[in-house]
Amino acid sequence: MPPWTKIADDMRGRFERLGSNVTSNVWRLGFASRFLFYMVLHSGTALRRFRLTVAEIYFAGVLSLVIILVSGLFVGMVLALQGYETLQRFGASESLGVLVALSLVRELGPVVAGLLFASRAGSAITAEIGLMKATEQLSAMEMMAVDPVARVVAPRFWGGVLSMPLLAALFSAMGIFGGYLVGVQLIGVDAGAFWSQMQAAVDLRNDILNGVIKSVVFGIAVTWIAVFEGYDAPPTAEGVSRATTRTVVTSSLAILALDFMLTALMFTGGKAG
């Protein structure tokens, strides 16, 4: 056999793997979309028996509060320190409030809260649903004529989707408070200028509402990925652990990619302000 056939075989193998990867990912995306559609259609139980969803809000939202609040505080404090360092060179240290508020409300609030939410709550949702599948609890529900998507998956989805905007708002508010602590209390920027310049520069619709929209979109994306990865996980210990990792990686990438798209749509499309 001449040596080039071996190389050709090798190349063909690579192309086959690439092709099958692409096809299986597209297939999974299609399945995930169908799953989302099915879940939204069958979320009647989650909304009628709202207690199920409330328990999940507790799990995804309330238990994430500590990490969200502490991170928000520190992010705001660091922003104030770093921002002051640069702004005072231009004699514009009074604009510190604008810098902190705009970067938190527009970008860091939704994005960092989303990333934290993905690693704190998303991974737990995947692991929980994956383990329920691996221990055949989902099959047992089906045997009892209970739809596991309606009973287990949909409440988790809605719990996450409802929690995320609140968490992002808390993150931003906490960050602005942190910025205030460092900027006004520690460094000594004038408190009046800090708040009034912030109020003059931050627009309710352009900045705050767009930030909220971002956090809603991220919430849907992260929880969708988390419940889907859990539901789709191979029912083994290894499968569940891989699904959990994939949830964190995929949802972080999804947040950053979606953030770019949303920012491009929101902040550059409109004419003048």
Place this chain on the structure above:
Amino acid sequence: MNRSTIDLWVGVFVVAGAAALLFLALKVGNLASFSNSQTYQVYARFANIGGLKARAPIKSAGVVVGRVSDIRFDNDAYEAVVTMNLDASYAFPRDTTAKILTSGILGEQYVGLEAGGDGVMLKSGDRLRLTQSAVVLENLISQFLFNKASEGKEPAK
């Protein structure tokens, strides 16, 4: 943990989240000003508006009395037409002057109103006839250099 404790904590969480949103809207975004108050619309023509943007403040004696609602270019007169929403609680005489000013050296541009002496007040749809365009830094510098150059020539004569 029993059910009612979970409900309590979720309630606390939702209230805290709503409070954070309210804080962002009121304290950070300043929802209160001008969003629901009555306004009347006047317009003015400027030869050059510099960097004025829609939603820029309109100030009189340093107090914000309205916002720029729209900026258009009039292709017949080659002028900028600036539409302004003024708060209805402030009335200005008909011969009020509108100037485009800058807050600080690097600050944003705003419209400054200087009240005139006319007894008749502006009403909705009126035009401010006395305007002063934005100062363009390049023009100012070239004027300054031009003056300097002509000054320097004179002693040599």
